[in-house]
Amino acid sequence: MSKVGGMEGNHILLDNPPLKEAYRFLRKGLAGKMLVFFIADCEVSYRGRARSYLSRGERLIVIKPDGSLLIHRDKGYEPVNWQPPDTVISTRLTDNHLLVKSVRKSVNEVVEIHIFDLKVLGCYRLKDIGTFTMYGREEDMKKAIEMFPSLIEEGFKVLRTERKVRPGFIDVFGVDSQGRLTVVELKSGTSSMDAVLQLKKYVDSLKKELGVTEIRGILASPRITKRGLQLLKTLKLEYKPLSPAKCLKYLERKKGLKL
Amino acid sequence: MSKVGGMEGNHILLDNPPLKEAYRFLRKGLAGKMLVFFIADCEVSYRGRARSYLSRGERLIVIKPDGSLLIHRDKGYEPVNWQPPDTVISTRLTDNHLLVKSVRKSVNEVVEIHIFDLKVLGCYRLKDIGTFTMYGREEDMKKAIEMFPSLIEEGFKVLRTERKVRPGFIDVFGVDSQGRLTVVELKSGTSSMDAVLQLKKYVDSLKKELGVTEIRGILASPRITKRGLQLLKTLKLEYKPLSPAKCLKYLERKKGLKL
DNA sequence: GCCTAGGTCCCGTTT
DNA sequence: AAACGGGGCCTAGGC
Missing domain, CATH: 3.40.1350.10 (Trna Endonuclease; Chain: A, domain 1)
Incomplete structure (x- = not known):
């Protein structure tokens, strides 16, 4: 089952898409500088100032138009893996999985997400000109x-x-x-x-x-x-x-x- | 237009739902200890160690089963507003908007999200027993x-x-x-x-x-x-x-x- | 609960 | 680019 919403360029929403379809629209969302999020069954590796490996499981992943990347498990404030803004995101589809790679060149750091299955994929352009003010610092x-x-x-x-x-x-x-x-x-x-x-x-x-x-x-x-x-x-x-x-x-x- | 996927208890996915429908399934997701995310046109206020106010605009919001809350704009690694784990989430639907409130009692802190419109709402139960290891610290x-x-x-x-x-x-x-x-x-x-x-x-x-x-x-x-x-x-x-x-x-x- | 110290801390600002 | 300090820092580990 793959239900689809809003394919007219404004936004993309795929329910349980096959990898191939997910790949196509993921690229579209990234190319269009949209906010991209998906829930994926995946493995994650990180190499840079330190190294880490996260074995297979389902996580929520967010890629922002500025190149920041967040990988969240179902607990805690902090992402289990991430990249701050200004990374280059690339994707590759092979026979049995989809690779999403985020590279930061200023300090050589790389996050790789090996995706085996997607539960949902969404791409949106956030309309947000709001102002943020904070007091008490x-x-x-x-x-x-x-x-x-x-x-x-x-x-x-x-x-x-x-x-x-x-x-x-x-x-x-x-x-x-x-x-x-x-x-x-x-x-x-x-x-x-x-x-x-x-x-x-x-x-x-x-x-x-x-x-x-x-x-x-x-x-x-x-x-x-x-x-x-x-x-x-x-x-x-x-x-x-x-x-x-x-x-x-x-x-x-x-x-x-x-x- | 409101397309709906996976209502059989496993997951929920609503495309551009009316507030009333969103409210119903949001409560369902929270009650069922699911990971909840949505993109909303909203205002956010925070009061606790400091105070902040974020005026109206579209953001990605994530609520985890452990009570943590993340509100992301389309830039940067950090959420603009948030709560760490162990908050109590409550919701209220009024005529023209939906209120989501997160209260942390240990250190009196409150985040309130006033929602005027939802672009998408998703609720999922992440299957994740993966192990995370890190080296180089x-x-x-x-x-x-x-x-x-x-x-x-x-x-x-x-x-x-x-x-x-x-x-x-x-x-x-x-x-x-x-x-x-x-x-x-x-x-x-x-x-x-x-x-x-x-x-x-x-x-x-x-x-x-x-x-x-x-x-x-x-x-x-x-x-x-x-x-x-x-x-x-x-x-x-x-x-x-x-x-x-x-x-x-x-x-x-x-x-x-x-x- | 208080307190210390680490973190892939991030982030702004200034040199 | 380097460096210093703030942050609603968060989080883990002692006591």
Whole structure:
């Protein structure tokens, strides 16, 4: 049984197609820069930064017009095999199976799908000019602190954000009410020892660069791990509880609108 | 036009179904713990650790039997919105649209999809008992070094792997030909300053724990960034070029088989 | 549950 | 092209 829908160029939908028919329309979909998906009984091999082999079974496979490839089993957020955008997809039909190959040349990586049977094949051109907006990331915390420096502490003033130091950028650089230079490292989620070491790195770099012996280091985030806090205290750094949610409330108040 | 395939319980495939029909079979697929996918003209909102809003457009949506949810636009490896496994999916049909809601209670996070139109709906039970194996990760480097310590240097001996220290685990702990204690940090990819700081942390912790003043620290990876190497030298640590690929060759030689 | 560390991480941005 | 840091990162493994 092979039922077919929408063959007039807009989209393609094949129910349980024979390999040969699937091959024909798969090529059509790929050539037409459509979003292609299919459920296939297949084997998958990957070679590149690492190697992997997935033995035979049914999976959902998605190929996007930009060359990204996703192979999903029936569990989990992550694809079992994949390629990021900018791969070249090629196909080949032999007697008993269909090969789909995705090659990324920038970093030599190859995914090969050996297909023995297809349950369904769909090709669509997504009409999507929608806009995507996200709130509550580190960037929003930064904006809020620029507008409301007291979110860090009373008397705090921002000198600048994204200040360059040797190894990267300081999230927020300012002075406290006593006039002491202060480095603020922001995290939108839980801070762990990594974040503490990062702050330490920035404080030390800046001391060296400016030839100053005293610079305060403040880590601002909604939560910090126990070990992170321990390390922080050992290194004479400070912690300020601050959540993206609280920052957003301040931003909304300023703009007078709900996000 | 709504063509229908495989309604006998095995799978469901609807071509351009009216919302009402889609709703009925969507519920059927979800209740039957099938893999569900559809292409929909929709809006998406997310609230949890952060918030986001995606305005109207066509996307490919996948709901897995384990409760994971993926919403893909026609570009990129990553879904624009998603939920990891263990969410509760609910649906509601109103006059002019279909709502699909995914709630994760462990960390209060909600994704809502407002659907205005469906291009296709599929529900399948994936038959997949295949095995997945991967080679060339840090773990394989560790195994290879245990069997062939000279991969680090002549005369090197492994005392143990995964040795616990204050803040975590040392990848490989051993002694060199001079009897000096040595900490090895492995990276399967390019090492940057982070990796160097990680190694430093381990070396320092171990010095403290053992009351020893001299411990060698070796970072082994296929590549290291310029700044990483700079920092490494400043901190009196060492670099050993070592790739997963080379480790795999040694492992294959040992096992006498091709991976 | 918390916490650490790895990942074929991906991805944007800047040098 | 290299490199650094963020991410709703996700996921596995200890404790």
